[in-house]
Amino acid sequence: MAAGGGGAAVQHNFKQYPSVSLLPSSQSTFRGTKLITSIQYKRKVCQPKGALNVVASGSKKILVMGGTRFIGIFLSRRLVEEGHQVTLFTRGKAPVTQPLPGESDEAYNAFKSKILHLKGDRKDYDFVRTSLKAEGFDVVYDINGREAEEVEPIIDALPNLEQYIYCSSAGVYLKSDLLPHREVDAVDPKSRHKGKLETEALLESKGVNYTSIRPVYIYGPLNYNPVEEWFFHRLKEGRPIPIPNSGLQVTQLGHVKDLAKAFITVLGNEKASKQVYNISGDRYVTFDGLARACAKAGGFPEPEIIHYNPKEFDFGNKKAFPFRDQHFFASVDKAKEELGIIPEYSLVEGLTDSYNLDFGRGTFRKAADFTTDDIILGKSLVLS
């Protein structure tokens, strides 16, 4: 039983590291329609071109900052499957473990029995220092870090840390007319994500063996950011999809399971040392195209798309559309070339997975709110 008890104690019952190769194979781990073979065996397969992968096959003591909401849920499962000892550091607001849609009881219980929980507030830096120092971890996955100062106590507490794997964001790139964004491109020190930039800089300056992953828009079952959910709500109600301006803005979605896989691939990988990687889908998509892809995924008819000029409306503090109104996409060539990371889900496949395992079952994070839609549609009705 995963430690869920109150207070700051860490369960010590699971200090023995299970040996790596013993886990059963071909479990359909929450893949829905996709069946995957055990990751153990995948490790031995020659990586696609470019990956001189020095695989660290030994089991590690891993700390995940976060891990109970979205990315971390998928990542921590894979880490446990790989035979690592995984501790999730969270405040405990979300349940430490929850069964995934489509996950067998057997798989869930196997996971639940192995995952460890360290309850605390990562902003309580003294607590972070002492508790981490007491435990000692080989690797840290920082999934929810926002500011550089949050990272310092972790690094200070773990002088023998083998690797710090950070979930950054492609939002750090400076807006440009020349696209896609590449890892070598200029970043924007004034962006909303400057905390991520400062964290990357801190990791670099401290000489830590870090790897920073920059996703674009993440999607998939359990997404708490209303990305695909925003479209699904409207499609379900047979409502038109209001898209700002031309609908030609190009963006990019990356499936959470591909992201989790990427996080696994960089673990113990020498090539990834002190490197930054864009991780997202293999193709980009226009806003209009995304509406159509969501419709396909959910088996809805072709949507009616309404374009509008956002400047003509006052939405108050409500967001009328879930994406930045600009081109925003990044090349994933570097991860592909250097580490052999190839996204598995195409956009429609991935959206179908998300629909089948989440929205299509009646679950979602944010209730439908068509206030801004009605403002837009109301005005259109008046004019026509």
Place this chain on the structure above:
Amino acid sequence: MATLVSSSLLSANLSPPPSLSPSISLSSACSLSSSSSISLSHRSLSLSSRKPASYSAFTVKAVASEKKKVLIVNTNSGGHAVIGFYFAKELLGSGHEVTVFTVGDEGSDKMKKPPFTRFSEIVEGGGKIVWGEVDAIGTVLKGLSFDIVLDNNGKDLDTVKPVADWAKSTGVGQFLFISSAGIYKTTDQPPHVEGDTVKADAGHVGVEKYISEVFENWTSFRPQYMIGSGNNKDNEEWFFDRIVRGRPVPIPGSGLQLTNISHVRDLSSMLTKAVENPNAASGRILNCVGDRAVTLDGFAKLCAKAAGLPVEIVHYDPKSVGIDARKAFPYRSVHFYAEPRAAKDILGWTSTTNLPEDLKERYEEYVKIGRDKKDIKFDIDDKILESLKAPVAV
């Protein structure tokens, strides 16, 4: 690529950093060993150009025994004309033998425009130029044989078949074709990637199919738009014309459309890579573009920046104005965006297009030849601007 060869030859397949001149030829390694002994599938270990510069550059001229005899069948007009010019010069620089078969008449008016006005540079480099019609190619080139033929002329089977058939009959070992990225079907999910669906009725598609049946070793290159000195068709000049005269730049649609505008040296270097890595390139389709897209608005702004002048962009809907956007504007007004994934993956090719820098050079030449002072009519522009002034009907 050459994973099993000794290190000195190993390094030769890397593209040198952008500042250096044409890529080093690996022809010695590729042709000495039989292709089967070196794993040249796209999954073999390819040394990325991001490796540290211990492989730093030295330009190697091809060893005399590896010289290839290359024939370039070149169109006499249009955006692609300049490709043959750069390719010829790059091959000559690498020590290969080059003949350019220019379609048409030596004395025609078409020869009075670049790049043809600079073909003497090819001759000075040791190349040969001949003129003729493709139907008579066998006669014009009687007695001559080539290792490699590039068809940079035909857009359909009618124009390419005579060249392909003649090449096959004279034992040409490698056939290269300049196709077009315009054959990709439009998509909601850019970019166009090699292997994506193409428009079945496109002339180039028919050609690709034919050469794949006729030749064991063929490669098709799908380019988009090019800038570069010697270009035959206006690209950046269209923007400079307006910017330098303080005229607004009318762009159809939102201006957000993405397109590929590459320096022609990128196309030339990709072709050269194929010549020097025939086994890797065999049977491949390669998007022949740089690896950055630019928005239409963005390109206008870059042109203005290169000129050191302000720019006013106005957007319009061609249908409402009642004009044909193809006549009014040099680029397609939809997203037209391909990525050179196959070339990078399979040939280890890298792009050196740098629009901000390249456009500076282009602007300098634009002014040097006095085009900024030229008297140009802007009839279509004026029509567009007039219609934008008219009150919008509610």
